[in-house]
Amino acid sequence: MRLFVKWLALALGPALLLACASPPPLAPAQPEAASGWTAKPGWATRHFAVAAANPQAVEAGYRILKAGGNALDAAIATQLVLALVEPQSSGIGGGAFLMHWDGRNLSAWDGRETAPAAVDERLFIKPDGRPMSMGEAVVGGRAVGTPGVLAMLEAAHRRHGRLPWARLFEPAIALSEQGFEVGARMHLLLGGASGLRRDAVAARYFFDADGKPWPQGQRLRNPALAEVLRRIAAEGSEQAFYRGSVARDMVRRVRGHAGNPGLLSEADLAAYRPRERQPLCTDWRRDAPAGAGPGWRVCGFPPPSSGHLTVMQILAMLPPGDAARDLQDGKPRAAWLHRYLEASRLAFADRAQYIADPDFVDAPAGDWASLLDPDYLHQRAALIGPRSMGEAQAGTPRQARSAHAPQAAQVEHGTSHISVIDGEGHAVALTTTVEAAFGAQIMSDGGTGLVGGFVLNNQLTDFSMLPRDAQGRPVANRVEPGKRPRSSMSPTLVFDPRDGRLLMSLGSPGGQAIIHFVAKTLLATQDWGMDVQSAINLPNVGNFNGPSVLERGLLPPATVQGLRALGHQVIELDFPSGLQAIERRGGGWFGGADPRREGIVKGD
Structure with a gap:
């Protein structure tokens, strides 16, 4: 329990120290303070x-x-x-x-x-x-x-x-x-x-x-x-x-x-x-079952953002979704959440090891796309078992080992x-x-x-507060003059890979949880056929290679207990996003704004 509390203090902020004791947590989640819920129509x-x-x-x-x-x-x-x-x-x-x-x-x-x-x-x-x-x-x-x-x-x-x-x-x-x-x-x-x-x-x-x-x-x-x-x-x-x-x-x-x-x-x-910089574009769900559609070309920001690489690692380690199998009463089941959270552990382990300002740190194997190599991610996904793996270790894409130390968790x-x-x-x-x-x-x-x-x-x-580990190995994302700190910001544009038509623009605030908020929206719209407003409304969940964090009160108790039974250390907290998204729909556009914030969408 002591290690669990220490991890939360680093990863989600000092306010969460109170949240690890009984009774249930009262402090709002960091890095984004909660400010209520106002239903949005889309x-x-x-x-x-x-x-x-x-x-x-x-x-x-x-x-x-x-x-x-x-x-x-x-x-x-x-x-x-x-x-x-x-x-x-x-x-x-x-x-x-x-x-x-x-x-x-x-x-x-x-x-x-x-x-x-x-x-x-x-x-x-x-x-x-x-x-x-x-x-x-x-x-x-x-x-x-x-x-x-x-x-x-x-x-x-x-x-x-x-x-x-x-x-x-x-x-x-x-x-x-x-x-x-x-x-x-x-x-x-x-x-x-x-x-x-x-x-x-x-x-x-x-x-x-x-x-x-x-x-x-x-x-x-x-x-x-x-x-x-x-x-x-x-x-x-x-x-x-x-x-x-x-x-x-x-x-x-x-x-x-x-x-x-x-x-x-x-x-x-x-x-x-x-x-x-050169955008990163990744074809996703092109291997979906027949009749499921052509998939999407998801385009996002390269390093120093860790957003696109980490989002797409998570998505690529998940099988094509099925709403009837994955959801119960419109919310993810424990079995689906287990695989998502385990994929997140693996992706965040790679993020901590490799990603930093590309003007100062080389990509593994000389190419950031190595982190999205299908064979590599297939090997990583094979590590996901029936129970939680606990802390994941970084992989070695294209067998390119790093001389850097992984960055410790911090807010x-x-x-x-x-x-x-x-x-x-x-x-x-x-x-x-x-x-x-x-x-x-x-x-x-x-x-x-x-x-x-x-x-x-x-x-x-x-930047990493600690520049080196106990063995003296430098952290890739350490402070250096003129360097840009690693970010989780994930501004994303989505296209139809068949004809290049724009399909969606989206993004969110939320520190490193931005990655989960954007991934949630992409998964719900592509795999479960939701519109962007319904996707944004879904409960927020995340794992940063530590405990699994669930948005308080939005998942059934049986789902939470199901995750604990699979070996997850779970904490339920206010976990607010600030998603904004616009998608092509019905011959025009449909916009969604996060009910956890004050935003809206307006157009003609």
Whole structure:
């Protein structure tokens, strides 16, 4: 039991320590705090659709599409409004991965943050030689990486955008000046963000005179963000964000943090460059039984994301599904969950061993596709037996052994996701993040001196806190100057392999659980014939090569006991996702939004 508690504390966050004792757990699951359940109907549209985590952000994307913008234009406008209304999850002080389809070509744009040039692999090691706790590392400047989202969006817009860059900023600037109503989720998360109270800029903006979070419904204006966005709209991000007064203010706040200063420099900001990477596309279910359809071509992000590789490893180790066999009363049976959770153990063992920034770490056998080799995954799937295997070990794809140590489990935090499909069938899947709730809990006003601003990320805590194992072997995902931390963000586009038609855009927040949330949606829609809203509504489950985590109260007690009887250590917790998805259906599009969040879908 002691080891079980220790694993949970590392993998899902300190709040879960309370959850391992009796009575049943009360603490909300980390990395994403639960904020209730609001049933969503699903939305049918004919021509286009926008899905995002906040209705005001969706409205901005919708208006851009109505004004003649394309999917990328709408996604940028949506993201900029999210920076205002959902600062706990994303913003211009963070990073993002973007998948883009223009009807002919697929591209993957990497706006992941980078480690400052002055860091070394012992960034999170204390003087006594022990690693910092996540709580010690997150708040303050130490974990702030060079923000990448704006540079990436601008580079993608130069290639694919239709409306002028400045036009896309108008909704966020107007809303920043006029104000927006604080939502229930933002209010809830402010209550736990004690670091914001110690940051002068954030305390002035997020809290009242008594230090209490602004209540739900409070109209909140952000003139500092409006001014920063106005400059970026007029001058471009390179001059107005990565250089000049905004850059100086970010660096001053990171390096000048009283309790936990960091190493970000103006040179780091000026040197930042986004990357265009080769998407990973994997044919799945092409071996399904006759009459089951042609399967899908699932396209996702390559390393430094672990998302697509790990999702597709899990899916490939599962046999073709059958709703009558796999489901009971619309929910997965214990036998199906057992195989899914065991496949997850194997995939997460490989993830911990191999996946990191490809500019610093070679793929096994020189090719990331080696992790998806059918013969290799067939061998891995053969390890799944009638009872839980416990902790899985990494495999050796194409017999390529690694000199790296596997990364120990540690908490990974949340994000936000945007999916857009425009009237021409062009599509975006954009997952965007500042890492933990409100990032490093440092706020920059961009040097404006006005109220508000934007939060800075704590993305460097996505690196391994321990750079080496007891034998001195380096961890692939250790901190190094200029390196991008491994991510679980999984923006995904799905195509028909027969004619290349776009079928779906989807993604989710949730730290490393993003992988399970996306896998669940793909499995339920492909194997069980569900629409995306029904798939999103299904109970969340996951295994990270430790105990099996089930969303509390959504699976029958007999199913939970069935898993325990098969040898699983099971914990039931709030396990909230934030899925957004749009699928081709009925001659048009059908969108789903997670009932666990505030998001919607809108289109014509």
